[in-house]
Amino acid sequence: MAFEPRMHLGQKLAQVQVMSPQMQQSLALLQAPVLDLQGMVNKELQENPVLEEVPSEDQPSPDSEESGELIGAPDQNESAEPPGDTKVDPTDESNSEPYDDFQAQMEKLAELSEEWRDHFNAAQPVPMPISSQEDTEKRDYLFESLTAKGTLSDHLLEQAHLSDLDENEMTVAEVIIGNIDQNGFLQSSVEELMKAAGTDADTVDEVLSVIRSFEPAGVGASDLRECLLLQLERLGKMESIEYLVVEKHMDALGRRRFPEIAKSIGVGIDEVQDIAENIGRLDPRPGSAYEETAEQYVVPEVYVEWKDDKWEVSSNREEVPQIRISNAYKDLLSQARDSKDVREYIRGKIRDGNFLIKSIHQRQDTILKIAREIVARQSEFLDKGVGHLKPMTMAEVAEKVEVHETTVSRAVSSKYMKTPQGLFEMRYFFTGAIQTSDGGEGMSNTSVKQMLSELVENEDKAKPLSDEAIVKLMGEKKVKIARRTVAKYRGELGILPSSMRRVY
Numbered sequence: 001m002a003f004e005p006r007m008h009l010g011q012k013l014a015q016v017q018v019m020s021p022q023m024q025q026s027l028a029l030l031q032a033p034v035l036d037l038q039g040m041v042n043k044e045l046q047e048n049p050v051l052e053e054v055p056s057e058d059q060p061s062p063d064s065e066e067s068g069e070l071i072g073a074p075d076q077n078e079s080a081e082p083p084g085d086t087k088v089d090p091t092d093e094s095n096s097e098p099y100d101d102f103q104a105q106m107e108k109l110a111e112l113s114e115e116w117r118d119h120f121n122a123a124q125p126v127p128m129p130i131s132s133q134e135d136t137e138k139r140d141y142l143f144e145s146l147t148a149k150g151t152l153s154d155h156l157l158e159q160a161h162l163s164d165l166d167e168n169e170m171t172v173a174e175v176i177i178g179n180i181d182q183n184g185f186l187q188s189s190v191e192e193l194m195k196a197a198g199t200d201a202d203t204v205d206e207v208l209s210v211i212r213s214f215e216p217a218g219v220g221a222s223d224l225r226e227c228l229l230l231q232l233e234r235l236g237k238m239e240s241i242e243y244l245v246v247e248k249h250m251d252a253l254g255r256r257r258f259p260e261i262a263k264s265i266g267v268g269i270d271e272v273q274d275i276a277e278n279i280g281r282l283d284p285r286p287g288s289a290y291e292e293t294a295e296q297y298v299v300p301e302v303y304v305e306w307k308d309d310k311w312e313v314s315s316n317r318e319e320v321p322q323i324r325i326s327n328a329y330k331d332l333l334s335q336a337r338d339s340k341d342v343r344e345y346i347r348g349k350i351r352d353g354n355f356l357i358k359s360i361h362q363r364q365d366t367i368l369k370i371a372r373e374i375v376a377r378q379s380e381f382l383d384k385g386v387g388h389l390k391p392m393t394m395a396e397v398a399e400k401v402e403v404h405e406t407t408v409s410r411a412v413s414s415k416y417m418k419t420p421q422g423l424f425e426m427r428y429f430f431t432g433a434i435q436t437s438d439g440g441e442g443m444s445n446t447s448v449k450q451m452l453s454e455l456v457e458n459e460d461k462a463k464p465l466s467d468e469a470i471v472k473l474m475g476e477k478k479v480k481i482a483r484r485t486v487a488k489y490r491g492e493l494g495i496l497p498s499s500m501r502r503v504y
Contacts, residue, residue: 026359030366031410034299034319037360041321044356050329050349051356054322152184152219152290153177159214165207172197172207176220180211184219184287185227218286225250231282241265242278253279256500269504300418301426302371304382311382313372315364323360325353367411369401374417374429381429382419387451391433391444434481443479449489451479456495461503469498 032040045051150158160173175197179188186208188196193204212220217234221227225246232243245253249261258272265272303314329346374397380388394412398405412426431444455473459465465473467486474481495501 022355025356026362027410029356029359030363030407031413033414033416034301034316035297037363038319038321041323041356041360044353045323048349048353048356050326050346051323051353052326054324150290152180152182152287155290156180156211156214156219160211163210165210168199169203169207169210172199172203173211176204176208176211180220180287182287182291183285184216184221186220186222216283216286216289218283224284227284227286228279228282231286241267242275245272245275246279256502258504273504298416298423300423301367301415302417304371304375304417304419306420311375311379313368313375315368320360320364323353323357325350325357363411366401366403366407367415370397370408370411371417371426373397373400374426378429382421385421387447389429389431389444389446392430393432394430397430434479434485445489448474448479448481449493451477452486452489453493453495456490456501459501461501464498464501466498 029037029040045053156177157174160170160177165173172193176186176193179186179193179196181187190201190204190208193208194201197204208220212230214220218227218231221230228246228250229243232238232240232246237243244265245261249264252260252264253276256276258269258276262269262272299319300316302316305312305314329350332342332346374392375382377392377397378390380390394408395405398408401408412430415426417424417426417429428446431446434443434445434448451474452470455465455470467483467490470486471481471483474486490497
């Protein structure tokens with residue numbers, strides 16, 4: 001019996017969690033670093049006319065009773081209705097004065113807005129004051145001193161235009177430069193460049209040779225070996241033993257097989273180590289100096305200081321925007337008795353503003369509670385340093401602070417804590433545990449990495465510690481760890497294997 005597929009409509013009940021826009025905004029505020037928070041609040045200040053920033057002279061001092069809350073933060077029992085918003089009978093003539101006053105204010109605001117718009121539309125440029133010759137020279141010197149860091153391609157093209165390349169060769173140069181990556185290496189073969197530029201191999205080789213004479217030295221090489229050779233040529237060391245080692249023994253050099261190189265070129269192992277150090281001073285990524293790296297600025301959310309024989313945690317109130325509901329709009333709402341649309345508009349904006357203020361207040365309170373719990377659990381770290389960082393999970397902190405684990409994750413994301421040990425991301429303090437042989441609470445993996453780093457730093461360079469030897473030494477310090485975990489941590493720390501750390 002064959003079954004024929006058919007389409008049909010049906011209904012079913014399902015529970016789906018839908019986040020309201022206000023809840024989404026609250027979570028976004030919690031997750032945002034303080035610098036992003038400033039931008040979000042500034043946007044709300046532009047879009048919500050009832051909000052205003054609290055002047056610095058009106059902000060409470062850290063020692064005042066109000067310092068624990070944001071200015072304008074609504075009380076838990078405060079309703080969306082502002083003070084003074086009472087129902088008034090519009091037919092009562094005794095109440096006509098507030099309404100007339102409201103209408104006059106609105107008309108005045110509209111009149112001022114129109115006057116300013118006309119003023120700016122009709123405004124003429126104001127002539128600049130005549131400056132002295134000395135002022136002009138200072139200004140010119142300032143502008144000429146400002147430099148814009150261009151890309152590697154811009155730098156190479158500028159040199160190409162200053163070279164002796166003709167128009168056809170310049171076209172080939174642009175194709176070659178376009179195929180050089182940010183590290184300075186050529187990513188295309190001669191055949192591919194010939195096809196892209198529509199020319200022959202000799203022309204490509206000739207133009208490529210010119211580009212390889214540009215700054216930085218080593219640019220345009222096809223691989224690391226060629227890059228180092230170009231730099232040695234630029235230094236006039238084509239006849240040097242460093243040039244010979246790079247040209248003939250690059251693979252052995254990379255694997256630090258110094259005895260093999262010494263035997264091949266007929267010198268001592270100590271001399272080969274000196275040669276390797278000289279080669280190590282060359283730049284393996286000549287184009288890296290022109291990389292466009294975005295500078296990252298961080299501002300601590302909380303400060304940890306030792307006061308009165310205990311660790312105190314405080315919020316960075318200076319960087320958190322202080323906002324409040326403008327009293328002018330509360331007054332307008334209480335007077336706008338006969339304008340339902342205006343009343344609803346202002347009431348909605350006040351409600352949104354109150355929720356924003358409350359969300360910022362809740363954000364600060366949540367971060368501060370989590371920070372205090374971190375400090376309570378990591379007091380030994382604050383006293384003695386990274387080696388004493390204890391294992392700690394977000395679930396443990398969430399249970400203590402009485403919030404969900406995801407709330408802790410959002411609250412510590414991209415947030416920084418200023419401590420006597422330095423500036424740390426709050427997420428840094430949450431680490432897994434490595435069990436100890438005495439059955440204690442264990443050590444954090446960060447502390448174990450610190451221990452591994454110290455072992456390698458103090459090892460005998462002629463007989464570096466193998467991963468198995470590190471496991472045994474850590475076992476003597478009551479740290480149970482597998483060899484593969486040592487290899488993993490060693491890789492994360494950028495520590496080479498023992499065979500490549502050996503110094504002869």
